Amino acid sequence: MAVHEDVDAYIAAAAPGRQDALRALRRDCRQCLPGFSEEIRHGMPAYVRDGETELAFASQKQHLALYVMRADVLDRHRDELAHLDVGKGCVRFRRVDQIDHGLVRTMLTETAASRDPVR
Structure with missing residues (x-):
């Protein structure tokens, strides 16, 4: 696994597509998660x-x-994500056009408001 110094380097190293x-x-994370720090953890x-x-x-x-x-948060949206590969705490998008940024922003906003346990 490549080690990236920051998120800019991580994105620059990704496939152009x-x-x-x-x-x-x-952008969605930075806008919807006020008070959170952005870091590289576990290589991402x-x-x-x-x-x-x-x-x-x-x-x-x-x-x-x-x-x-x-x-x-994830459990509340499982029905909306049913067409995707969803695990215990992970949503997998095989194609970038499968990402519904409105739904992602909703989940981010709910994450910021939630105080339920972290998996």
């Missing part, structure tokens, strides 16, 4: 509050992943 989608995810962009990673995203070999660590 994914960079715009990663920039959009980053992560958004941290009170020392805990609550959200992260990554460009994987076969998909883009959005890690939603607040169980209540």
Whole structure:
């Protein structure tokens, strides 16, 4: 796994066809997660509050992943995400056009408001 100094370097190292989608995810995180710090954790962009990673995203070999660590938030939107590969805390987008930024922003806003346990 490549080690990136910051999120700009992470995005620059991604496949050109994914960079715009990663920039959009980053923009959404920065706008919807006030008070969170942006860091590289576990080799990917992560958004941290009170020392805990609550959200992260990554460009994987076969998909883009959005890690939603607040169980209540992801569980509330499982029906809307049913057409995607959704795990315990991860939404996988095989194509960048599958990303619904309105829904992503809703989940980010709910993450910022949530105080339920982090997975």
